[in-house]
Amino acid sequence: MIVPFSHVLLLAVLLFFMGAACAVSRRNLIMILVGVEIMLNAAGLAFIAASLKWQQLDGQIFVIFILTVAAAEVAVGLALIVYAHRRTGSVDANRYSLLKG
């Protein structure tokens, strides 16, 4: 007997909202990517708690796929950031406003 399922879900929801706040409000491109990572991690936590609650292994399998997607996303995202930094010399999201009318 560990804890109620709802407490684990609450922890996951709080983590998810922290990640969302980080992704939405920071100006640094790297911090935006970090926020997405926190959100994916919170989703994984919810999956593992659900897997324990219903005693099915599917939830844990999905966390493996979330890890895969997170790794791929970070690799491409960081490559894009490096590319953008090479072209413009900045990682400030506010300065990428060339298309603004």
Add this chain to the structure above:
Amino acid sequence: MNPFSFLFYLLAVIVLASTAIAISRRHVLHAVVYLIISFIGTGLIFYLLGAPFLALLEIIIYAGAIMVLFLFIVMMLRLTPQHAGWKAGIAQWAPALVLGGISLAIAGFMILADPAGHALLPTLTARPVELGRFLFQKYWFAVEIASFLLLIALVGALYLGRQGEKKEKVRAREEL
């Protein structure tokens, strides 16, 4: 309160605190180091919830590989610490805060109002052998797709990296 639930609440406080510190740091380097603490704490919670293999993967991939990748990029780009880093203007902030607060409150209410959620979770452990057998028996196709995704991400990252290199070489040659 038994030792397991005490450990869970302790780890939850550590994870929430280190994440909150991480998302409010001015310097990206400090944020990444606090996030490593947060991910290790999450990995220990995974272990507590009966997923020892995923706890190891969390520490190896998240805290190890992904965060070290972030550290490399931060050091490579030679970023200057910006001031604050938060977007200014409370008028810009207010709608997002209100809507986010409403959805957070609804999520909390729905989680706490669910009567099935109050049952305590059992202490079970999924052995890595069973997990691997289940993965390759039932989800083998998804594993193939995941491997394709990783391959495509690898090719994409290589392409983005090489493209800039080539242009820089061309520019350097033109300058000569």
